[in-house]
Amino acid sequence: MVGEGKRMPDASRVAASMERAGEPDATGTARDVVVAARDRAVSTHDVAVSARGVGMEFNGFHAVKDASFDLPRGRFLTILGPSGSGKTTLLRMIAGFQKPSAGEIFINGQAVSAVPPHKRSIGMVFQKLALFPHMTAAENVAFPLRMRRQDARAIPERVDRYLDLVKLGGYGGRRIHELSGGQQQRVAIARALVFEPDLLLLDEPLAALDRKLREEMQLEFRRIQRELGVTTINVTHDQREALVVSDEIIVMDQGEIQQKAQPAVTYRQPSNAFVANFIGVTNFIPGIVDTVSGGAVSMASRGVEISGVVGDGRAPPVEGREASGAIRAEQIRIAGDESRLAGLATVLAGEVTDAIFEGERVVYEIAVPALDGDVLRVFDHDPAGHTQHDIGARVFVGWNARDVFIFNN
Structure with missing residues (x-):
């Protein structure tokens, strides 16, 4: 306490x-x-x-x-x-x-x-674990209990319980250098928690x-x-x-x-x-706000109408002011045929400038002429396990208005 x-x-x-x-x-x-x-x-x-x-x-x-x-x-x-x-x-x-x-x-x-x-x-676990190399795993875990003058007869049972909790049952007698990096992390966790x-x-x-x-x-x-x-x-x-x-x-x-x-x-x-940009991969499209109606926003970006929603309710976009539309890479759909993107709020033609296979997905970079050649990053989850669009290919990208958050610049 x-x-x-x-x-x-x-x-x-x-x-x-x-x-x-x-x-x-x-x-x-x-x-x-x-x-x-x-x-x-x-x-x-x-x-x-x-x-x-x-x-x-x-x-x-x-x-x-x-x-x-x-x-x-x-x-x-x-x-x-x-x-x-x-x-x-x-x-x-x-x-x-x-x-x-x-x-x-x-x-x-x-x-x-x-x-x-x-x-x-408070129990703490640091990046540098600060485990005692001359002690066994069990002795490291027992250390905070001994420092708090806990009943010595009860310490071994509690140490074993917390080593079991971190899936190190049977490892208590090992020295720290005999444990892998992950096992050392578990010892540090047990030591931080053992005194409850x-x-x-x-x-x-x-x-x-x-x-x-x-x-x-x-x-x-x-x-x-x-x-x-x-x-x-x-x-x-x-x-x-x-x-x-x-x-x-x-x-x-x-x-x-x-x-x-x-x-x-x-x-x-x-x-x-900032949050939109820091977490995940987000594309930002600059423009000028045309209309704000409730939570819906329309802005013009180099002649292209971009529909979206208010990104920050505390500082909503203002008509006639500069703003940016933020859309995550996985929210953009890509297709070689424009008809496959029918029903989306915005559909633009582009050219594949790069395609990176990452196993569970392909990361595309698409240059969009209507946006003065700005490059959009697009995540395409590809169960077939191969790149579907070659570098230099003409493609279409599109998205829903609800996936575009428009923030004041």
Whole structure:
């Protein structure tokens, strides 16, 4: 438990319970529907971590600016952003390694700015695992229990239980150098969880692993978190990791929270152009806004009419102003025959300038004369296992208006 301190103010707690990142759309995954239902049931007593106007300033540079969010108990939150976005600084403030220069962080309703890290009941896994090489796997896992002066007779049983949890039963006697990279990760996870912390913090622990092992460990993190129900905050720059493991994602840029939402909402309904560009592969088509009617937008791009929807409700496009239409590469359809794209809002002719086979899909680059030769990236999932359109081939590309998010420039 965290130390005693002031409680989260009632007004803020009420406001926190009213904040919502947005409901999933009709195509949202089953997981997101369940998450949304749980959100509606969350009371202020179920909030594990809250940030209220948290900031961090270094010699006039604002590494984190006015960050506010709530994390319900038992949830998996990922803080996602590029290098320098402030994500690690925010995590370090939650851990207690840095004190906010503004605002307050609450853990289990208690303000923790004055609480040292070792009294916050937090387990951590870092990119550099900091395992003790002279100890066995079991001794590494037992270390936090011994430091907390737990009953020595009960330690071996608990260590075995957590090694079993991370699928390392029978490996307790091995030295760290005798374990693979993935097994060392599992030891670090078991060590962070064995003393049953209120909160688990993950600081890019998978960044050094190869792709296949990293993807396996992402699923392991998710399985373990669900099995234990421990509230977890993960920091990463890996968009796929964030989408795979998380109940919710916070996207940060330049020290500010850009969006907090469930994975499918973050991907399908980006709150601004940065989020649309940072997650996934997105094409941006510049133009001038013609009309705005409710959520529908029409803009002209070099004589081509582009229909779409308002991308950012807080700053909707303005008629006569510059804007950009954002459409993801997988939302663009490609065909050699224009008739196959009948019914789409926009259909344009183009030429294949590159075709990259990636196994489960082909990535095309299409130069579109009507857009002054601008190149669109298109993902074509190709079950036949071969490139269907050769470089230099004339093709047609098209998309639905609902898949184009139009943002102010």
